[in-house]
Amino acid sequence: xxxxxxxxxxxxxxxxxxxxxxxxxxxxxxxxxxxxxxxxxxxxxxxxxxxxxxxxxxxxxxxxxxxxxxxxxxxxxxxxxxxxxxxxxxxxxxxxxxxxxxxxxxxxxxxxxxxxxxxxxxxx
Amino acid sequence: xxxxxxxxxxxxxxxxxxxxxxxxxxxxxxxxxxxxxxxxxxxxxxxxxxxxxxxxxxxxxxxxxxxxxxxxxxxxxxxxxxxxxxxxxxxxxxxxxxxxxxxxxxxxxxxxxxxxxxxxxxxxxxxxxxxxxxxxxxxxxxxxxxxxxxxxxxxxxxxxxxxxxxxxxxxxxxxxxxxxxxxxxxxxxxxxxxxxxxxxxxxxxxxxxxxxxxxxxxxxxxxxxxxxxxxxxxxxxxxxxxxxxxxxxxxxxxxxxxxxxxxxxxxxxxxxxxxxxxxxxxxxxxxxxxxxxxxxxxxxxxxxxxx
Numbered sequence: 001x002x003x004x005x006x007x008x009x010x011x012x013x014x015x016x017x018x019x020x021x022x023x024x025x026x027x028x029x030x031x032x033x034x035x036x037x038x039x040x041x042x043x044x045x046x047x048x049x050x051x052x053x054x055x056x057x058x059x060x061x062x063x064x065x066x067x068x069x070x071x072x073x074x075x076x077x078x079x080x081x082x083x084x085x086x087x088x089x090x091x092x093x094x095x096x097x098x099x100x101x102x103x104x105x106x107x108x109x110x111x112x113x114x115x116x117x118x119x120x121x122x123x124x
Numbered sequence: 125x126x127x128x129x130x131x132x133x134x135x136x137x138x139x140x141x142x143x144x145x146x147x148x149x150x151x152x153x154x155x156x157x158x159x160x161x162x163x164x165x166x167x168x169x170x171x172x173x174x175x176x177x178x179x180x181x182x183x184x185x186x187x188x189x190x191x192x193x194x195x196x197x198x199x200x201x202x203x204x205x206x207x208x209x210x211x212x213x214x215x216x217x218x219x220x221x222x223x224x225x226x227x228x229x230x231x232x233x234x235x236x237x238x239x240x241x242x243x244x245x246x247x248x249x250x251x252x253x254x255x256x257x258x259x260x261x262x263x264x265x266x267x268x269x270x271x272x273x274x275x276x277x278x279x280x281x282x283x284x285x286x287x288x289x290x291x292x293x294x295x296x297x298x299x300x301x302x303x304x305x306x307x308x309x310x311x312x313x314x315x316x317x318x319x320x321x322x323x324x325x326x327x328x329x330x331x332x333x334x335x336x337x338x339x340x341x342x343x344x345x346x347x348x349x350x351x352x353x354x355x356x357x358x359x360x361x362x363x364x365x366x367x368x369x370x371x372x373x374x375x376x377x378x379x380x381x382x383x384x385x386x387x388x389x390x391x392x393x394x395x396x397x398x399x400x401x402x403x404x405x406x407x408x409x410x411x412x413x414x415x416x417x418x419x420x421x422x423x424x425x426x427x428x429x430x431x
Binding site for chain 2: 040041042043044045046047049063064065066067099
């Protein structure tokens with residue numbers, strides 16, 4: 001880590017924080033510290049599972065699937081955490097990925113999670 | 125009943141960045157890079173494949189699968205199946221010869237699960253890569269990465285897999301080799317074959333149409349699967365799950381992602397199927413074991429992470 005800047009990433013909806021180096025994407029920073037406050041999917045910008053909203057701070061993004069981040073969403077600071085490089089401390093909100101419908105054979109998530117996602121669905 | 129469809133022939137995969145995709149499909153998997161066409165698509169193949177290519181990569185801003193193609197016996201079969209696809213109600217499109225370099229006329233059609241498929245009768249055959257046609261040695265010396273031998277099958281997610289089963293059984297002559305049924309007898313997973321393999325294509329019931337779960341490439345041995353796992357760690361590649369064994373098909377497997385989030389499987393072994401065999405059935409209450417035979421627990425990522 002010598003010489004690399006470390007930024008503090010606060011995930012407000014999960015009330016957790018982790019540190020991420022300037023050359024690391026947020027999801028890698030989180031996984032390397034064994035913290036779990038952003039859902040992990042493909043880690044390649046394709047599946048949308050790690051979708052977050054950046055509330056405050058400077059960042060850069062690598063390419064992301066337009067299926068999950070439209071141009072409008074990109075302007076509104078939505079991004080996939082596996083493609084975000086921090087350029088300052090960040091305040092972010094995770095759990096922004098909403099599957100279109102739940103598959104019939106999947107176990108429903110705990111009620112609490114569903115409620116949170118429904119609130120988000122309304123707000124978006 | 126067989127209808128003249130022989131085998132999987134090619135898959136076109138959308139990637140976000142071609143250089144990163146080649147790091148994955150060529151250097152890590154060990155597919156042979158064949159050529160780049162005028163549209164910038166890159167063609168690859170497994171070294172044992174006789175055809176000119178089996179994997180086509182296309183740069184796009186949404187990863188996933190464009191289509192998968194199956195080779196049929198001859199042009200008469202192609203004509204016959206073209207009409208049967210129209211009669212079945214598919215939206216059918218003819219793609220002229222040469223649209224894919226070295227490939228003859230293709231018949232492209234949609235499906236109830238929202239995926240695009242193709243059949244074709246002719247493709248240039250360049251022979252197995254790196255070994256002589258006559259008196260062939262066991263394997264070429266200069267393979268890289270995992271040294272995958274061929275594109276084997278893909279798993280697709282979408283709604284109404286029963287409709288796609290009917291299409292593949294009645295029009296294309298595939299057999300249902302393995303399946304998962306829920307307590308009401310509703311089929312949630314189906315593995316279809318047009319050969320003796322446990323699957324030439326598989327489907328899982330899912331509300332979003334046209335989703336791509338993985339493309340799968342064949343290895344010879346369990347040792348090769350473990351070696352693939354070593355390479356995944358050495359290269360810090362995004363791992364999904366494995367090495368492990370499936371209950372369904374009993375294949376030995378590992379899953380990981382390309383740099384655009386498309387899932388890849390390399391696997392070896394598994395069940396065989398003859399046309400007179402009844403389907404192998406797993407019940408949905410054993411879905412964990414059906415998918416991951418050792419853990420016996422599903423990871424949510426396997427069900428929900430798709431491109």
